[in-house]
Amino acid sequence: MPPDSAAPPFQRLRHMALIGAVFAAIGVVQPFLPAYLALRGLNAEQVSLVLALGAAVRLLAGPAGGRLADALGDPRLLMALLAGTAVLAALGFGWAAGLAGFVVAQMALNIAMAPLTPLADALSLAAARRGGFDYGPVRAAGSILYMAMAVVTGWLAGRFGLGILPWLVAVALGAALLSILVLPRAPDRAARRGVRGGVLAALRLPGFARLLLLSGLIQSSHAAYYAFSSIHWGAVGHAPATIGLLWGLGVVGEIALFLFGQPVIRRLGPAGMAGLAASAGIVRWLGMGFTDWLPALVLLQTLHALSFGAQHLAAMHLIQRLVPPHLAGTAQSLHAALGVGLLMGAMTWLSGPLYAAWGSGVFTAMAVPCALALPLAATLRRAEPRGR
Template sequence: MVAPDERIGPAQTGALRLRLSLFYAGFFAFLGVQQPFWPVWLASHGLGATEIGVILALSIGIKMFSAPLAAHGADRSGQRRRSILVLVAGSLAAFCLFALTNGFWPILLISVLFYALWPPVMSLTESLTIMAVQRASLDYGRTRLWGSTSFIVVALLSGQVLVWLPPSAILWLSLACVAATAAACLFLPDIRTERSPLHRGLPIVQALRIRALSLSLAACGLIQGSHAVYYAFGTLHWQAKGYSENVIGVLWAEGVLAEIVLFAYGGRVTRHLGSVGLITLAGIAAVVRWLGTGLTDSLAAVVVLQALHAFSFGAAHLGAMACIGETVPASLSATAQSLYSGLVWGAGLGLMLLASGWLYHGLGGSAYLAMAAVALAGTFVALRLSALTPRLPQP
């Protein structure tokens, strides 16, 4: 156990990085199976396109409510690891129930249970990681990159395996990843904080009163939300351009690899640019990326634009994590992470995904131009944050 305000010595830093990296590898391995292939499993159990859309939207939207509730309990107690273990055990039990169900309504009910428990595991562990950055001078990017690496490796391997196996195998691959994540959680550090003071009100209200945090969440919500057309229709857009499946696969992989490279140098970049500089850079990169993607037919240009994923996604994420570490007291760190999860990845991306279908249906590839406008709005919010906030000291 690491008591509140206790520093972690250099001798422990390597082991700490390994324990956290194992968690990220397990959690993102699950996403490497789920994101590409879970709709296939749902379809094999009789769900139509609309029903699958409801399930996928639910998986994003429910975290807006479950993550803050879980964070409230963690900040009140000051014990993140205990909350994580309860949530991941519940997630594992809930996911096992998918093996016993068929049809839309039973799957919907189990999805509500699972996605209420699973996303808060990430936000609470992120708060542990940020505390480790502060107390042990841990490099966040080099720890988090194992998640991105795991995602791309598992997605590619799963695609190869599922060529030979039936859709039912998707469930068992996913379950194995949930179990691996649960096992990794047993080794997470027990870094504790002071309990969030009752007299100051609800933790979520206390966190939102931090102006720099609120503005950074708004900026990141717009910048990350501007990826909606890419996430939902990137493959269809490239198919319409005549790109082969192999080329499309390489383009997707390129974006993740670029993200991994940035994370590898994340500590150095964060010290140089600061949190506000990273978020501003992300907004500018997103504007350039979506303008170019919407206007060009050149494969060479698309290859260059895909490398900007390192900044449009990666820099925004690093900037948000740095801002939370710089501006939020440890007693509210879980709540701040839950707000990032719920507002940026729940409300921001979720709403933009809903809008992306209408935009792509009406505009085709020009929908990317609308995403550039969204990213530009996020950039202006980041500049507003820069004007209000002097460059914060880096750990």
């Protein structure tokens, strides 16, 4: 297939389709997999164990996939194989039984999906650099599809039961596979073959290791929310459709930030955006720890735009400035695995016993990593390249 020579709008649409499909699958899994596992007989500690083990395998699968993609120069075949495997793994949740069965299904799904999101981001950032378009609206497509699938899944689960979850995930991942197959070859494929580098080369980039820790602290503060908010909100009487709407609402502000946030990040820079994310996380998690009142939850959910979205934009912009093209897949996968996945897995595992002991108090505990991130965000300014 020839290199991508399409006009920027068509380039952007291709990458919007890819990221949108990947995040549609996440929009089913993230809000509702914990509740699905509980429905299938797992207790809170077992749910957190299954989720944490899935996060643990991502630590190896993500960087390995990113490094292989960089070595190949053209990651499309690898991504297609991973997407096809993820479809089968998603269907495996419908056939699994008992703790061991769900551990196997979760680990298979996470091994296949771990490289997909960072590689989709790396391809989109590279296309944006070549085509002269903004990455933000491309990533907004992922958030829109995430929100839509969260709302639709909540409605369908209320109508037909959570047993439909594996099929919805498989359909979304099938769409991701199709979108990968129509991606064009990047024009710099041949130039990237044989370029030396790897995990250590990426970690030695100035400021990159600091970014990994900062993203880990801020994004892992969402662990209890991802693992137990649906279970907790259902336990206090909120209907599945309401829970789906709450998850979808959390993404509305995030979408606005991705669509229109370019002037904001130009003004604040990655360090300022990271500080904003940490501050919003502190307010959000303290609030969720103290109330289950629906109007208050609606307000708190709008902070997702900052607690998650601002840090994601900060990380993507800094990676785009710091990382040379031949290390893009490796750096994105390291950020997803070590920067987010490592602490996310630890916090997810910890959330199970804390939720069993404290109930909604587990959300209050999530303010701690955000508080630790605040002073680190200020030091990130030293890593920002000058004059770019």
